[in-house]
Amino acid sequence: MNDNRAVSKNFLEAFWEKGALSPFLAKIKEDNSGLQLRFRGNNTPETITIYYNNHIVWKISKHTRGYKVEVSANHAKGSRKEKLLEHLRREPLGFITNSKHAQSYPYVIKESFDKCFVDLTYNMMVDVIKEFFGVAKYQEKRIQQELFETLTDSQDGLYVYDLEFKQRKCKFENEPDMLAVRYSGGIPQAIVFIEVKSTWKACEDGTSGLTKHLDGMDHYIKESPFLDNRKQEAHDIISAYKDLKLHNPPKIVPNSDSIKRFEMMIILTNTAIDYYHEHEEFIQQYIREKKYNCKITEWTDAKKGIYQ
Structure with a gap:
């Protein structure tokens, strides 16, 4: 059992400048992004999760074909969720949503991710989080x-x-x-x-x-x-x-x-x-x-x- 939430060095280096996951770190560092990065190296596979108001925006893990990025569609309900899934499936994002689990946690697997992907998913997921959890909830x-x-x-x-x-x-x-x-x-x-x-x-x-x-x-x-x-x-x-x-x-x-x-x-x-x-x-x-x-x-x- 890996009882340590820190991640491996090569996974961490993917977030460094020019790394396959560097646009995520750049987004976190933007003024007023409201994002926080936390390590979940004791997950299988090891994971880095990025939060807004302590709710998941991206869950990023290593994969044999590169890196897997998941979001939580459970932040949206009813027709709002269907609309969110539809936008996530569209290019250039291309999220997979064709299983029961993926309906709740859409994912995409790529060798690397660009600023466009990060900006589009950030805007979608932060809007949904703000809308669903509201001002008074989950203080x-x-x-x-x-x-x-x-x-x-x-x-x-x-x-x-x-x-x-x-x-x-x-x-x-x-x-x-x-x-x-x-x-x-x-x-x-x-x-x-x-x-x-x-x-x-x-x-x-x-x-x-x-x-x-x-x-x-x-x-x-x-x-x-x-x-x-x-x-x-x-x-x-x-x-x-x-x-x-x-x-x-x-x-x-x-x-x-x-x-x-x-x-x-x-x-x-x-x-x-x-x-x-x-x-x-x-x-x-x-x-x-x-x-x-x-x-x-x-x-x-x-x-x-x-x-x-």
């Missing part, structure tokens, strides 16, 4: 993307390098929303598991509430046999961002020796802040009794950052 996903873009402090703060962690082939409950490295004086200190809560209901929910996530993250830190994998993964992913000149990479990339410990953090936004204020005494007592190494902080404005 936590948008906030996660906002945090991912903003928390890139490799001097004295958090550098978030991955979202939506899942431990492969081994179930740990309440896995964290984000993974970060905490820096002090420009030196990496710890890997931080972060859970984001944006609504009152999400905090009190019996299966995925605030205390449940605290228990789950602490259990992973104390019981998981994969902590060394997480250290190596942090090094590999941040090194890859440095190679791509993407996501404001730190000067000092963490390694297994520099990461001394694992920590937990809860980031509260919107009505989750109200919940915490009303239940703060109980939550802090719970943390003390369990002896959790956890910080709870509030995110009220992306431009102002996290209030310590």
Whole structure:
């Protein structure tokens, strides 16, 4: 089992200048594209996924005939979905949609992709994502993307390098929303598991509430046999961002020796802040009794950052 989300060097190099996938990286780097690249090297085959508002725009993987690019037609419904599939099938895009799976995840396989392909699919998929998810829906996903873009402090703060962690082939409950490295004086200190809560209901929910996530993250830190994998993964992913000149990479990339410990953090936004204020005494007592190494902080404005 490859328990590391970083991808191989030759796959990464395809995104470099003049590489077969370089137009995708150029699009991500455009001002106001709203795109984020994340590594899923533990998929089969290894994959790089590009998101808008934390929803998939392109899922890119290696293939014997070059590279496979998938999009999600599930962002559209009814006649809107049929119209989207029709546009994707047309040249010059030429997506395959002739199976049940491909109706949901249209794909195309090519040796390389050009700017025209990237621009056309970007416009189609971002429009569909905006239309389907709307302003009020899925606020936590948008906030996660906002945090991912903003928390890139490799001097004295958090550098978030991955979202939506899942431990492969081994179930740990309440896995964290984000993974970060905490820096002090420009030196990496710890890997931080972060859970984001944006609504009152999400905090009190019996299966995925605030205390449940605290228990789950602490259990992973104390019981998981994969902590060394997480250290190596942090090094590999941040090194890859440095190679791509993407996501404001730190000067000092963490390694297994520099990461001394694992920590937990809860980031509260919107009505989750109200919940915490009303239940703060109980939550802090719970943390003390369990002896959790956890910080709870509030995110009220992306431009102002996290209030310590």
